[in-house]
Amino acid sequence: MKFHFSRKQLIIPYGLFLALFVVLPLLFIVYYAFTDGSTGAFTLSNFGKFLTSGTSLSTLLLSVGVAILTTLFCLLIAYPIAYVLARSKMKKKTVLLMLFVLPMWINFVLRINALREFLDLIGLLGNANLFNTVLGMIYDFLPFMILPLYTTLIKMDKNLLEASSDLGGNAFTTFIKVTLPMSMQGIISGITMVFMPTMTNYVISDTLGLGHVTIIGKLIEDCFGARADWNLGSAIALILLVIIFATMVFTGGFKDDEAGARGAGLW
Amino acid sequence: MKKFFTSILAIMLLLSAFCLSACGGSGQEVLRIYSSEDYIAQNEDTGATMADDFAEWYNQTYGKNIRVEYSTFGTNEIMYNRLKIAPGSYDLVCPSDYMIQKMINEDMVEEYSSEFLDENNENSHYTKNVSGYVKDLFASKTLDNGKSWNNYAAGYMWGTMGYIYNPDVVDHNDIKHWAAIWQQKYNNQSTLKDSVRDTYFLGLAYVYRDELNTWANSLDSGNISFETYNEKITEILNRTDDETLRKVETALKEAKNNIFGFEVDSGKSDMITGKININFAWSGDAVFAIDEAEAQGVELYYAVPEEASNVWFDAWVMPKGANKQLAEAFVNYVSQPEKANENMDYIGYTSVIAGDEVFDRMIDTFELSTEWEEGLQEVDLSYFFTDLSDGRSAVVYTDTIGRQFSAQYPDLPTVSRCVIMSYFPRDVEAKVNEMWENVRGAEFPWWVVILIVLLIGAFAAIKLLSKYQGRKKPKQYNGYKVISREK
Numbered sequence: 192m193k194f195h196f197s198r199k200q201l202i203i204p205y206g207l208f209l210a211l212f213v214v215l216p217l218l219f220i221v222y223y224a225f226t227d228g229s230t231g232a233f234t235l236s237n238f239g240k241f242l243t244s245g246t247s248l249s250t251l252l253l254s255v256g257v258a259i260l261t262t263l264f265c266l267l268i269a270y271p272i273a274y275v276l277a278r279s280k281m282k283k284k285t286v287l288l289m290l291f292v293l294p295m296w297i298n299f300v301l302r303i304n305a306l307r308e309f310l311d312l313i314g315l316l317g318n319a320n321l322f323n324t325v326l327g328m329i330y331d332f333l334p335f336m337i338l339p340l341y342t343t344l345i346k347m348d349k350n351l352l353e354a355s356s357d358l359g360g361n362a363f364t365t366f367i368k369v370t371l372p373m374s375m376q377g378i379i380s381g382i383t384m385v386f387m388p389t390m391t392n393y394v395i396s397d398t399l400g401l402g403h404v405t406i407i408g409k410l411i412e413d414c415f416g417a418r419a420d421w422n423l424g425s426a427i428a429l430i431l432l433v434i435i436f437a438t439m440v441f442t443g444g445f446k447d448d449e450a451g452a453r454g455a456g457l458w
Numbered sequence: 459m460k461k462f463f464t465s466i467l468a469i470m471l472l473l474s475a476f477c478l479s480a481c482g483g484s485g486q487e488v489l490r491i492y493s494s495e496d497y498i499a500q501n502e503d504t505g506a507t508m509a510d511d512f513a514e515w516y517n518q519t520y521g522k523n524i525r526v527e528y529s530t531f532g533t534n535e536i537m538y539n540r541l542k543i544a545p546g547s548y549d550l551v552c553p554s555d556y557m558i559q560k561m562i563n564e565d566m567v568e569e570y571s572s573e574f575l576d577e578n579n580e581n582s583h584y585t586k587n588v589s590g591y592v593k594d595l596f597a598s599k600t601l602d603n604g605k606s607w608n609n610y611a612a613g614y615m616w617g618t619m620g621y622i623y624n625p626d627v628v629d630h631n632d633i634k635h636w637a638a639i640w641q642q643k644y645n646n647q648s649t650l651k652d653s654v655r656d657t658y659f660l661g662l663a664y665v666y667r668d669e670l671n672t673w674a675n676s677l678d679s680g681n682i683s684f685e686t687y688n689e690k691i692t693e694i695l696n697r698t699d700d701e702t703l704r705k706v707e708t709a710l711k712e713a714k715n716n717i718f719g720f721e722v723d724s725g726k727s728d729m730i731t732g733k734i735n736i737n738f739a740w741s742g743d744a745v746f747a748i749d750e751a752e753a754q755g756v757e758l759y760y761a762v763p764e765e766a767s768n769v770w771f772d773a774w775v776m777p778k779g780a781n782k783q784l785a786e787a788f789v790n791y792v793s794q795p796e797k798a799n800e801n802m803d804y805i806g807y808t809s810v811i812a813g814d815e816v817f818d819r820m821i822d823t824f825e826l827s828t829e830w831e832e833g834l835q836e837v838d839l840s841y842f843f844t845d846l847s848d849g850r851s852a853v854v855y856t857d858t859i860g861r862q863f864s865a866q867y868p869d870l871p872t873v874s875r876c877v878i879m880s881y882f883p884r885d886v887e888a889k890v891n892e893m894w895e896n897v898r899g900a901e902f903p904w905w906v907v908i909l910i911v912l913l914i915g916a917f918a919a920i921k922l923l924s925k926y927q928g929r930k931k932p933k934q935y936n937g938y939k940v941i942s943r944e945k
Binding site for chain 2: 229244245246247249250252253255256259260311316317318320397398400401402403404405409410413415416417418419420421
């Protein structure tokens with residue numbers, strides 16, 4: 192038999208990967224979320240349990256709060272530096288960029304424990320649990336914000352900036368009217384890359400918040416570990432998935448509207 | 459539907475197991491062991507565990523080619539879930555007392571053979587060497603079918619729960635009571651276990667401390683027998699009624715506001731670095747922590763508070779469908795006194811194996827004396843070392859009470875006030891877990907609501923502003939014609 196190679200066959204490796212590690216586990220989660228642990232019958236009680244528990248909802252809200260703060264500060268820190276990096280004519284700026292990404296190459300548990308010792312040294316550990324948790328999250332997720340911002344900013348057509356100043360726009364106007372809308376893609380992918388993992392990264396909240404800051408990821412871990420309630424754990428994971436999906440749609444709408452309209456307005 | 463999904467999961471788990479065994483060569487017998495992390499001696503140079511040694515020993519002794527697959531779990535519940543999903547995937551597991559009770563009740567375990575339980579069999583190292591204390595305790599846990607835990611479980615390690623503390627900062631008298639971590643003067647200096655069962659137990663002992671003390675006093679004054687006392691405190695420390703749950707929840711929330719944090723692992727190192735001064739801990743961890751601290755010039759102590767405490771056991775059980783012959787051979791192998799000593803030296807916990815060799819190791823390791831001298835205190839361990847040869851006395855003398863030795867071998871008064879905590883039935887477990895979630899969880903975070911409102915407000919403002927700007931008509935200048943933009 193003759194083997195015909197076509198482009199379609201290139202997707203086979205990823206197709207298999209997708210089916211085995213993305214679709215199948217998702218099906219498992221959906222199955223567990225909608226069934227009863229002991230009988231296996233269809234039920235909505237897992238969702239009911241979560242949505243009627245005041246503590247669970249508080250935990251969810253707290254996670255959202257931690258995630259918002261982390262994302263906000265990551266954005267505030269990352270945008271200027273990505274902007275400067277993308278604009279600078281420095282030859283060695285890739286080295287500088289590498290320095291920002293370098294921490295990602297060091298084991299994350301190690302980094303967080305180092306931060307724990309540092310916080311202890313300056314007397315914050317055990318005294319400002321929420322602050323420490325957010326600080327740890329920022330420390331860990333900052334590279335994920337810098338990278339997408341940097342890539343969109345560096346790809347931006349510099350002629351647009353010149354056009355803006357030719358038309359009489361000062362630096363501020365240029366930034367607001369040109370740079371910011373053009374980098375909206377990067378901002379959104381940065382936000383999604385920081386916000387979502389922050390809600391579930393309980394290793395940081397446990398290590399730096401010393402168990403005083405309980406986030407939703409911890410709750411899920413408890414369900415799969417000590418509580419041995421896979422059904423409730425899956426239900427919470429699914430609720431989280433829906434929330435993330437909703438924010439994606441929301442920010443996606445934001446992207447089309449803003450960037451699209453402004454982009455069109457430019458021409 | 460449930461069958462379908464669980465069977466897929468089971469197939470996946472089994473496939474991985476089969477692949478491993480298939481790759482190992484045909485006809486080779488495999489012993490699959492599932493135990494806690496860091497719970498067996500390991501050669502630091504070669505990385506070989508005692509399980510690997512067993513395979514080698516077995517191959518040499520019986521000329522049979524076997525292989526050991528040793529895997530580990532984080533919590534008993536994870537082990538239980540795995541066995542439920544893929545029954546028959548392990549030959550030997552090492553859960554704690556309450557989980558063994560649950561597994562026996564659910565008919566998940568195989569019985570040990572009569573050869574294994576036969577004291578006259580030369581290979582029955584476990585039955586010959588196990589401490590009479592453990593054997594009696596297991597025998598007292600009888601089942602409906604007239605058998606006891608001894609028929610289903612072979613002990614491995616055991617210990618108590620108590621406080622590790624730094625006497626430079628913490629008063630020895632304060633630590634005699636569980637209430638120490640509630641004390642304002644130790645604010646931000648103590649840790650609790652991030653484990654619902656252990657911390658719930660502590661909560662019970664704190665909430666019912668007066669009641670526990672009353673019974674202890676009655677025992678001391680001879681008003682009640684030891685059996686009655688034990689029965690009473692066992693009842694108290696296994697309470698799970700709604701009122702108790704509410705009281706424990708309140709107490710633990712108070713504790714949470716006073717402690718440094720919850721931990722499962724970091725407590726030991728935090729004690730050594732001085733971040734905390736009281737650590738709610740398992741006795742085996744205490745031995746390890748005191749050792750480590752000593753190497754760094756810090757002197758730590760371990761105490762089991764006077765009200766009452768928890769005595770726990772981890773034991774080998776064979777899940778249904780296990781390769782019993784190999785599993786029993788392994789249990790006997792690790793139950794040889796020299797192997798028990800090796801394990802104790804490595805992990806710090808106390809083996810259930812007693813006997814001359816274990817006794818001698820204890821004397822050597824803790825520099826104890828077998829004869830009384832000026833300034834030494836007497837510790838009677840005859841309850842544990844029940845079968846020393848030639849009528850040797852199990853009474854030893856030491857000048858250091860409250861350190862590694864006391865943690866590894868609690869004296870009789872300490873053990874007498876310790877009870878086993880039973881497993882919770884499903885509905886009770888759910889309630890206890892809910893209580894625990896409430897303790898761990900936060901108060902309603904109003905600041906997040908404000909934050910979200912502010913964000914939405916800011917977002918809406920930007921939207922409105924840009925819309926308003928968009929409507930602004932370009933200024934008209936004379937001589938120029940403005941071409942309106944097309945939509």
